[in-house]
Structures are given as C-alpha cells and as structure tokens.
Amino acid sequence: MLAADHCRRPQLSVGHAARVPPRKTASFGPGASGAERPRAFPCCAGGKVLDVERTSLVAETLEEMATDEDSKKLAQQLQARGQAALTREERRARQRSLESLGAPAFQSLLQDHGVSPMLRGQAKILQLNIGLYCNQACSHCHVESSPLRKEMMDRETAQRCLHLAQEAASNGALTTLDITGGAPELNSQFRYLASGARAMGLEVIDRCNLTVLLEPGQEDLVPFLAEQGIRVVASLPCYTPDNVDQQRGRGVFERSIEGLKMLNAAGYGKEGSGLQLDLVYNPNGIFLAPPQAKLQEAYKQELQDLFGISFNRLFCLNNMPIKRYADYLLRQGQLGEYLQLLVQNFNAAAAEGVMCRDTVNVSWDGRVYDCDFNQQLEMGIRLPGKPVNSVSVCDVESLDELTGIKIAMDNHCYGCTAGAGSSCQGQ
Known part of the structure; x- marks a missing residue:
C-alpha cells in the first residue's frame, strides 16, 4: 500500500462531506481511478479564515454518545462493574489472543533480540495528562476522553509539577514539558503550566485536537499559544473528511481545517516564524502507521493544494490495543489479528528508542x-517501599530519583515497537 493510500480520497460534492457516527470502520485502499479531490469547505475557501459563529462541539458529541449503541453499552458496563474490572478483562483478552498466536511474552522477546535493559534514563521530557475532559469522544482514544469525564488537575498538583520541572531543568536534563489530555486547553491549569514552563526556558508542547480552538471562551487561545511560543502537535488522522469524521466525530474535519487556518494565520507552520506546528496521523483500520517521510510528503501536498494549509512535521503513530480501540477490536473480532500484526512486525531498533526511556508521565491526580x-x-512507576501504583509527584524531590528504575511493561507494549516504531514523539 502506498503511503498516500492510507488517507483515501473519496468522491465528494462541493460542500460538507457525508458524515457518519464515530467508532465505525472506514473502508481503505486507493480511491477510484480518476476520483475528484474534495474541495475546500466554504468557510476555508480561498485559503482565508472567514468569520464563523463559535458553537461548542460538546452538545453534538454528547448527542452522538447518547445514540451510539456501543457507547451506551460501554457506559452501562462502567457503571455496573467499574473501570478497574474492565481494564483487567481487557488485559486478559489481549493475553488470551497472544497465547493463541503462540506469541512470547513481550519481555522475553526483548531479551531474545538483545534489546538493552528497559531501565529509565534521565528524564528529558515531563509529560502531563492534566485532565480527561474533552469536547470530542474519538473512537481510537486510549484515555477514553469525552465531555462526560470530569477528572482535572488542580493548582496544587500543577505547582508541584512545575517545581519538579524547574529542578530538572536547572541541571540541564529536562528540555520539554508535554501537556496532553483530554483537551488540555480546557483545563484551568493549562495556561499556568504552559507559561510557567516557558518562563523556565523549556519547550512546551500542546497536544491539541484543533476543534478546541473554536470552542466558545477560547477566542484568545491561538494568540496565547503564539505569544508563548508553544509548539502545537495537532491530531489530524487524514486529509479528507470521511475518515476523520468516522474516527473523531461528525463535523470534526471541518472544524479541524478551520483550526489549522487559525494557527497558520498566527504564523504557525510558516517558515522563519519559529512557531512549530506538527500533525499526528494514526490509522483508521487494521494496519500499521506507514513511514513518516512518505506520508508527510502526501499530507503537505494535499493540505496545501486543497486548503492552503502548511505545517512543519507529520508524526505517524500506531493505535494502541487498549481502551476504546481494544473495545472496537473485540467487537469486530479482530483483536487477535491486530496483535498478530504487531508481533510479526516487532522492531528491536524501535524498542531502543521508546519514549518511556526518557519521559516521565504524570496523571491529572x-x-x-x-x-x-x-x-x-x-x-504506575514502582519505587522501593512504595505500594504499587501509588507513587505521586509528592513522593519525589527530583526526577533523578526515577533514573535507573525498571520500566513497567506488559502485552500492550507491542504497539510501540511494531513497524517503524511509535511513541508520542513519532517514529
């Protein structure tokens, strides 16, 4: 399959593309011979951002969740059995599938391939998941974010994170504060964390879903990002409407294009501006992410030709067989097929560069x-004398205390070591 084929070009009429509910599988492969390219939406015509009424995506997302049978079933299971029980069941399902394939334990495979010990190095990146609230409910979301999630980082925890970042930055080890969610911008601590880290001289990454830029109350978000020099890493799993809306919800593609236009207008993705805009691709089917370089070329050409949009880099990530994506695979009877794909494409070189070697991740709590x-x-990270999954930012005085600790691994780790590799920083 050619790189460009991972983002299928459907035949579309002028105006809005046909939209279907999320959590359904798109068809894949090249478009029909001679298929017409989709044209720019009216709000993006001529490469300009036109004034549009700001309406929240939350109501539409909640409506989709309320009418989607899979979402309703999962909500009932969560209420009846709890998240911990469902997580254990999900792990057992992965393990049964791997055993039926005759696949070795992930740790054994690392040893067989001579991969260096999976120990934590000195932290270069501090990644904060500051909350699970989101205006979207994407079908592949590994954190199961939605407008129904209320878990949010508070000021006390944010202050402690900045304290640890300051200590790590002062010795020259830490370079980056990576802020994710949910939609992190909708957390009240986002701007406090971002501006605080920038004042320390750290690179700050905002993992943005793009539609948040159009949410009411976020009118000054793009100017804030630009003024602070924050790097935006934005999700856009395709450059055509059908695949994006199938994976991320009705109307998300159109809003995403509008958001990219707003970022470009502020200088993001423009040569010499110093404002970096990167996009993230993840597959919408049972296949691995293609090599970044080839698909990046296609993305740059298509987004420029169709919408006049420019960006810096494209990251290609595999879908992790956990949470919503695992639920989807189980419903389709394809969990074993996907795990087999991951195992067969194990890449020892990718295992040497996985993010867990130099990244510390902190949850909203x-x-x-x-x-x-x-x-x-x-x-959770395990420290001597501490109960499992209990170590918090209040238990350490320095991120260096985590250096040399054995990385926690399990059967989902095949997702980061398949093909060209996959982590939050790309291949």
Whole structure:
C-alpha cells in the first residue's frame, strides 16, 4: 500500500462531506481511478479564515454518545462493574489472543533480540495528562476522553509539577514539558503550566485536537499559544473528511481545517516564524502507521493544494490495543489479528528508542507513570517501599530519583515497537 493510500480520497460534492457516527470502520485502499479531490469547505475557501459563529462541539458529541449503541453499552458496563474490572478483562483478552498466536511474552522477546535493559534514563521530557475532559469522544482514544469525564488537575498538583520541572531543568536534563489530555486547553491549569514552563526556558508542547480552538471562551487561545511560543502537535488522522469524521466525530474535519487556518494565520507552520506546528496521523483500520517521510510528503501536498494549509512535521503513530480501540477490536473480532500484526512486525531498533526511556508521565491526580499508556492501565512507576501504583509527584524531590528504575511493561507494549516504531514523539 502506498503511503498516500492510507488517507483515501473519496468522491465528494462541493460542500460538507457525508458524515457518519464515530467508532465505525472506514473502508481503505486507493480511491477510484480518476476520483475528484474534495474541495475546500466554504468557510476555508480561498485559503482565508472567514468569520464563523463559535458553537461548542460538546452538545453534538454528547448527542452522538447518547445514540451510539456501543457507547451506551460501554457506559452501562462502567457503571455496573467499574473501570478497574474492565481494564483487567481487557488485559486478559489481549493475553488470551497472544497465547493463541503462540506469541512470547513481550519481555522475553526483548531479551531474545538483545534489546538493552528497559531501565529509565534521565528524564528529558515531563509529560502531563492534566485532565480527561474533552469536547470530542474519538473512537481510537486510549484515555477514553469525552465531555462526560470530569477528572482535572488542580493548582496544587500543577505547582508541584512545575517545581519538579524547574529542578530538572536547572541541571540541564529536562528540555520539554508535554501537556496532553483530554483537551488540555480546557483545563484551568493549562495556561499556568504552559507559561510557567516557558518562563523556565523549556519547550512546551500542546497536544491539541484543533476543534478546541473554536470552542466558545477560547477566542484568545491561538494568540496565547503564539505569544508563548508553544509548539502545537495537532491530531489530524487524514486529509479528507470521511475518515476523520468516522474516527473523531461528525463535523470534526471541518472544524479541524478551520483550526489549522487559525494557527497558520498566527504564523504557525510558516517558515522563519519559529512557531512549530506538527500533525499526528494514526490509522483508521487494521494496519500499521506507514513511514513518516512518505506520508508527510502526501499530507503537505494535499493540505496545501486543497486548503492552503502548511505545517512543519507529520508524526505517524500506531493505535494502541487498549481502551476504546481494544473495545472496537473485540467487537469486530479482530483483536487477535491486530496483535498478530504487531508481533510479526516487532522492531528491536524501535524498542531502543521508546519514549518511556526518557519521559516521565504524570496523571491529572499527580501519580507518576512511565508513559501515558501505562497510566490508563494503572501501571504506575514502582519505587522501593512504595505500594504499587501509588507513587505521586509528592513522593519525589527530583526526577533523578526515577533514573535507573525498571520500566513497567506488559502485552500492550507491542504497539510501540511494531513497524517503524511509535511513541508520542513519532517514529
């Protein structure tokens, strides 16, 4: 499959593309021969950002969740059995599938391939998941964010995170504060954290879903990001409407394009501006992310030709077989097929560069993890004398205390070591 084929070009009429509910599988492969390219939406015509009424996506997302049978079933299961029980069941399902494939334990595979010991190095990146509230409810979301989630980081925890960042930055080790969610911008601590870290001279990454830029009350968000020189890493799993709306919800593509236009107008993605805009691609099917370089070329051409949009880099990430994506795979009877794909494409070189080696991840409540995936599976960093999954930012005086600790691993880790590799920083 060619790189460009990962983002199928459907035939579209002028105006809004047909929209379908999220959590459904799109068709894949090249578009029909001679298929017409989709044209720019009216609000983006001529490469200009036109004034549009700001309406929240929250109501539409909640409506979709209320009418989607899969979402309703999951909500009932969560209420009846609790998140911890469902997480354990999900892990057992992965393990059963791997055993039926005759796949080795992940740790054994690392040893067989001579991968260096999975120990934490000195932290270069402090990643904060500051809350699970989001205006979207994407079908692949590994943190199961939605407008129904209320978990949010408070000021006390945010202050402690900045204290640890300051200490780590002062010795020259820490370079980056990576802020994610949910939609992190909708947390009251986002601007406090971002501006505080920038004042320390740290790079700050905002993992942005783009539609948040159009939410009422966020009119000054783009100017804030630009003034602070914050790097924006934005989700855009395709450059055509059908795949994006299927994965991320009705109307998300149109709003995402509008958000990108706003960022470009502020200088993001423009040569010489110093304002970096990166996009994130993840597959909408049972296949691995393609090599970044080839798909980046296609993204740059298509977004420029269709909408006059420019950006700096494209990150290609594999979908992790956990949470909503695991639920989807189980419903489709494809969990074993996807895990087999991950195992067969294990890449020892990718294992040497996984993010957990130099990243400390912190949850909204201050607990500390090796990565955002482990956070969602309640697999906390382990310190001697501390109960499992209990270590928080209040238990350490320096991020250096975590150096040399064994990284927590399990059967989901195949997702980061398949193909060209996959982590929050790309391949």
